[in-house]
Amino acid sequence: MRFGFISSFGTPAQHVEIARACDEHGWDGFFTWDGVSLGEFGEGAVATWDPFGILAAAATVTERVTLGAMVFALPRYRPWELAQRALTVDHLSGGRLVLPVGVGVTDDRAFSSVPGQPLTLKDRAAALDETLAWLERSWSGEPFTADGEHVRTGVFQFPQRPVAGRVPVWPVGVWDATRPPARNLRRALRWDGVVPQLRGTAEVPGPDDVAGLVAWIAAERSARDGAGRPFDVVVQGRLPDDPAEAAELVAAMREVGATWWVESRWDPAQDTPESLLARVRQGPPAT
Structure with missing residues (x-):
C-alpha cells in the first residue's frame, strides 16, 4: 500500500515545499x-492555483513521488x-504523473460563469469520456x-509520447x-x-465498503479479461491522530485491497500550510 498527501492550503511556494517534504520523508505521492x-x-475567498503549474514546479524539486491532483x-x-x-509534467517528472479525474462541480465558476460549459451531470459525464478518449489518442504519437x-x-499530432x-x-x-x-x-x-466515493455522501469509504468494491472490481475485470493489468484503488481520508489507530485503519484498508491511502x-481552521508541512515531515503511517 502506498501513501500520498494532498497539499490543501498555501501559496504556490508552500505547495512546492510540501512536495519536496513528501519526497524527503517517505511519502509515495504528492497531490x-x-x-x-x-x-x-x-476576504474569505478560496485561493486557487493552476494544478499543472504546481506539479511542474514539484517535478523539479522531487525525485521519486507520484504527482497528481485530487481531482482534475x-x-x-x-x-x-x-x-x-x-505531457509537459510527465516528461519533467520522468513519468511520475497520474491523472485522478472527475466531472467537476458546478459551484466552480469556471463552469457556472462561462457560457457553453457543460452543466448537467449527464453532459459533464459525456464531456469527461470524450476528453479522456481524445487524451488517450494524443498519446499514440499519430495524427x-x-x-x-x-x-x-x-x-492533431503530439509526436512526443508520455515517458x-x-x-x-x-x-x-x-x-x-x-x-x-x-x-x-x-x-x-x-x-x-478508481477514486471511490460513497453514494450521496462525502463520507470516507471504510474497510467494508472497500472490500465490497474490490470484490466487484475483481469480478468485472475477470469477465473483461483485464485482471492482469495493474489497477489502483485510491482511498482518500484523514487518518486518526493516534498512531495506533491510524496503523489499525491502514492495515484494514490494505487487507481488503486498497492500494493507496491519500x-x-x-479544515482551514487547523490545516494551515505550516501544520500540513509539519504532518508531512512526520512521514506516512507505520505499517
Whole structure:
C-alpha cells in the first residue's frame, strides 16, 4: 500500500515545499487539487492555483513521488491544452504523473460563469469520456481527429509520447453495496484505477465498503479479461491522530485491497500550510 498527501492550503511556494517534504520523508505521492473560482468573494475567498503549474514546479524539486491532483475536473478543460500540460509534467517528472479525474462541480465558476460549459451531470459525464478518449489518442504519437458531441477537432499530432507510453488515469467512481454500480464505476474499469466515493455522501469509504468494491472490481475485470493489468484503488481520508489507530485503519484498508491511502485535510481552521508541512515531515503511517 502506498501513501500520498494532498497539499490543501498555501501559496504556490508552500505547495512546492510540501512536495519536496513528501519526497524527503517517505511519502509515495504528492497531490494538489483543481479548482478555479470557488466559495465567497472578498476576504474569505478560496485561493486557487493552476494544478499543472504546481506539479511542474514539484517535478523539479522531487525525485521519486507520484504527482497528481485530487481531482482534475476534465470537462472544463480544452483537451489539446490538457494534453500538452500533462505531457509537459510527465516528461519533467520522468513519468511520475497520474491523472485522478472527475466531472467537476458546478459551484466552480469556471463552469457556472462561462457560457457553453457543460452543466448537467449527464453532459459533464459525456464531456469527461470524450476528453479522456481524445487524451488517450494524443498519446499514440499519430495524427488523429475527433467528432464527438462535446469534443470536435480537426487533425492533431503530439509526436512526443508520455515517458511510459501513457499516463495512468484514476476516475472517480461512486460505490453503494446496496444498489447497482454507478456508470462512473464502469468508466473506471476502462482505465487504471478508481477514486471511490460513497453514494450521496462525502463520507470516507471504510474497510467494508472497500472490500465490497474490490470484490466487484475483481469480478468485472475477470469477465473483461483485464485482471492482469495493474489497477489502483485510491482511498482518500484523514487518518486518526493516534498512531495506533491510524496503523489499525491502514492495515484494514490494505487487507481488503486498497492500494493507496491519500491523506486529505480540508479544515482551514487547523490545516494551515505550516501544520500540513509539519504532518508531512512526520512521514506516512507505520505499517
